[in-house]
Amino acid sequence: MKNRYENSVGLVQPQTCTFKEPIHLVCGRQLNEYQLVYETYGSLNENRSNAILVCHALSSDHHAAGYHHEDDSKPGWWEVYIGPGKPLDTDRFYIVCANNLGGCSGSTGPTSINPETGNAYGPNFPIVTVADWVSSQKNLMEVLGISQWAAVVGGSLGGMQALQWSIDFPELLRHAIVIASAPKLSAQNIAFNEVARQAIKSDPHFHDGYYYDYHSLPQGGLSLARMLGHITYLSDDAMGSKFGRALKANGYHYGYDVEFEVESYLRYQGSRFANQFDANSYLLMTKALDYFDPAKDYGDDLAAALAQTLCRFFVLSFTSDWRFSPKRSHEIVNALLTHNKPVSYVEISAHHGHDAFLMRIPEYITVLTTYMQQVAKECQL
Amino acid sequence: MSAMTLRPDLSIISDWIQPGSRVLDLGCGDGTLLAQLRETKEVSGYGIEYDIDNINACIQHGINVIHRNLDKGLAEFGNDSFDYVIMSQTIQAMHYPDRVLVEMLRVGRDCVVTFPNAGHWAARLHLALKGRMPQSKALPHEWYNTPNLHLCSVVDFESLCHQLGIVIVSRTMVDYRYNQNILLRALPNLLGEIAIYHIRKK
Numbered sequence: 001m002k003n004r005y006e007n008s009v010g011l012v013q014p015q016t017c018t019f020k021e022p023i024h025l026v027c028g029r030q031l032n033e034y035q036l037v038y039e040t041y042g043s044l045n046e047n048r049s050n051a052i053l054v055c056h057a058l059s060s061d062h063h064a065a066g067y068h069h070e071d072d073s074k075p076g077w078w079e080v081y082i083g084p085g086k087p088l089d090t091d092r093f094y095i096v097c098a099n100n101l102g103g104c105s106g107s108t109g110p111t112s113i114n115p116e117t118g119n120a121y122g123p124n125f126p127i128v129t130v131a132d133w134v135s136s137q138k139n140l141m142e143v144l145g146i147s148q149w150a151a152v153v154g155g156s157l158g159g160m161q162a163l164q165w166s167i168d169f170p171e172l173l174r175h176a177i178v179i180a181s182a183p184k185l186s187a188q189n190i191a192f193n194e195v196a197r198q199a200i201k202s203d204p205h206f207h208d209g210y211y212y213d214y215h216s217l218p219q220g221g222l223s224l225a226r227m228l229g230h231i232t233y234l235s236d237d238a239m240g241s242k243f244g245r246a247l248k249a250n251g252y253h254y255g256y257d258v259e260f261e262v263e264s265y266l267r268y269q270g271s272r273f274a275n276q277f278d279a280n281s282y283l284l285m286t287k288a289l290d291y292f293d294p295a296k297d298y299g300d301d302l303a304a305a306l307a308q309t310l311c312r313f314f315v316l317s318f319t320s321d322w323r324f325s326p327k328r329s330h331e332i333v334n335a336l337l338t339h340n341k342p343v344s345y346v347e348i349s350a351h352h353g354h355d356a357f358l359m360r361i362p363e364y365i366t367v368l369t370t371y372m373q374q375v376a377k378e379c380q381l
Numbered sequence: 382m383s384a385m386t387l388r389p390d391l392s393i394i395s396d397w398i399q400p401g402s403r404v405l406d407l408g409c410g411d412g413t414l415l416a417q418l419r420e421t422k423e424v425s426g427y428g429i430e431y432d433i434d435n436i437n438a439c440i441q442h443g444i445n446v447i448h449r450n451l452d453k454g455l456a457e458f459g460n461d462s463f464d465y466v467i468m469s470q471t472i473q474a475m476h477y478p479d480r481v482l483v484e485m486l487r488v489g490r491d492c493v494v495t496f497p498n499a500g501h502w503a504a505r506l507h508l509a510l511k512g513r514m515p516q517s518k519a520l521p522h523e524w525y526n527t528p529n530l531h532l533c534s535v536v537d538f539e540s541l542c543h544q545l546g547i548v549i550v551s552r553t554m555v556d557y558r559y560n561q562n563i564l565l566r567a568l569p570n571l572l573g574e575i576a577i578y579h580i581r582k583k
Contacts, residue, residue, distance in 0.1 A: 312445075333447060334457040340403065340425065346436055346448045363433055370440045 004067075008075060008083050009041040009090055012066035014106060017143050023136060029126040033115065036140050037106030038062045038098035041082060042090035044146070049379040051146040052088060053137060054078065054097040055154030055161035058229070058285050059277060061105035064097040065090075080360045087368040088153065092376045096144065101136050102128040102284045110280035111212070123209025123280055130157075130292045134164045138172065150379050151175035151372075155357035156324065157285070160292050163332065167294050170310040175375050179316045180357040182328035183302050183335070184293040189323065192232055193286040196225035200279045209280050222279045223270030230269050235320035235353035302331065303338035313343040314371050316364070318356035344371070387417050389559030390577055394467060394493050397551075397579055398422055402464035405429070405489060407451055408471030411438035419444075426463060452476045455484045463489040470575075472496050473529040479541060486547065486582040495577045498554070500534025500570040518557035519574040535570040542580060550579040
């Protein structure tokens with residue numbers, strides 16, 4: 001078991017920070033108090049210049065690297081990219097990753113007890129947006145004694161948070177690293193989210209979101225939502241090379257049971273996810289995605305939204321990503337070019353689809369390492 | 382990186398650039414020119430590059446580099462958004478060099494273009510005597526693996542400029558080591574191996 005801790009941050013322990021000051025949310029509601037669960041890797045240097053915020057995507061959490069227990073079968077979700085000697089090098093950087101508000105891994109969310117009622121928030125948990133996440137992350141930043149992030153980094157929905165950071169708190173970050181992301185969802189993206197939500201809401205165990213009260217879980221619906229999502233995370237090629245038309249058993253059975261490997265894989269992914277994620281949280285995360293559109297307040301002009309940013313940008317996309325295709329990254333890059341903002345852009349050749357941002361891809365590792373070395377230089381490490 | 386080590390053609394280009402300008406370098410390679418211009422002339426701007434190793438080198442130089450295929454045009458850049466648009470040793474590898482020139486002059490006030498001169502005497506002799514496609518130090522590839530789709534001579538280039546209404550502000554000819562001499566100035570199309578043009582729209 002020792003070997004797997006090599007080049008890893010090893011055993012890590014989540015921490016919790018409770019905020020007693022109310023947070024005013026974009027939806028008009030507020031949370032009088034809330035907590036964020038987070039992990040940190042590496043150590044903050046003397047001049048506090050080496051802190052990096054990693055923002056997570058739709059269904060991940062604060063556990064970005066290392067292991068919680070000796071017998072954990074899997075490390076954190078970005079183990080390939082965070083650790084000693086890795087692109088986000090924990091020998092140089094102090095890395096912070098928090099579970100987003102509304103999540104279900106320890107930060108205040110629908111499964112938390114509403115102090116005003118003594119019951120779980122459930123469907124009454126206010127809708128939180130990407131901007132709300134960013135302002136809660138800023139509160140955490142203050143608690144941790146960090147005055148400026150060396151970089152805010154994220155893939156997919158995490159990249160949206162990095163973008164939002166650059167707009168909302170321009171002077172609080174030196175680099176925004178936006179990976180496999182988009183400046184807003186397309187109609188197709190929203191459509192997929194809506195199907196996922198309907199899958200959950202139409203599950204008879206959902207009970208309008210009050211399933212905790214009924215001691216039931218809409219696992220079928222959540223599993224379906226995940227299966228659908230999972231298809232959009234992979235490319236046709238990636239699925240083809242992983243499963244093709246391989247069968248579980250020999251020959252066709254001419255029935256409706258699982259026969260193809262891909263069916264079995266999706267069902268497994270779906271039910272595994274449904275066992276560990278909360279359906280109300282999932283609904284909320286998909287809405288946060290749908291609502292994300294920083295250009296909206298600037299007359300639908302993304303360039304105008306990004307005009308007051310002060311950080312440098314590094315935007316990455318993946319050729320086979322059709323959920324947030326390279327075109328969507330071009331929108332971000334082009335908007336930055338309009339006002340001469342410092343930006344570099346790389347399109348990585350990868351067949352993995354949207355999930356590529358989590359994968360071990362040599363070209364991706366190389367450019368991200370090179371970029372982070374530049375970031376490190378500026379930290380006077 | 383000092384001016385002393387800069388490739389001579391880049392050093393010629395560098396001399397033409399006004400301090401503090403905004404520069405777009407098309408096919409910027411490893412970012413040497415932009416890095417040099419940033420240090421010596423405080424220019425800002427972007428490089429555009431397609432090769433991932435070059436992009437990595439640009440990032441290492443701290444250059445803003447955009448991964449893009451130049452054949453797809455410069456639509457993302459507004460009119461006159463740069464003081465200079467530079468294309469060094471790349472135009473001959475473009476699918477539509479004429480369109481590229483028009484785009485460059487739309488985006489930039491001044492443009493610098495360098496290319497290997499197919500009118501050089503050695504290239505002419507190669508074809509005339511050996512009956513084979515020209516090869517030289519400036520044109521090292523075989524016909525089947527050359528990235529150079531649209532080679533042209535100095536005369537060809539100037540005729541295209543005339544056709545497109547492009548003003549040639551200045552021209553410098555160098556040999557394959559990028560050195561200048563008086564003979565190159567006297568007989569540019571015959572003796573010059575690499576042409577360096579400063580052009581502008583009318």
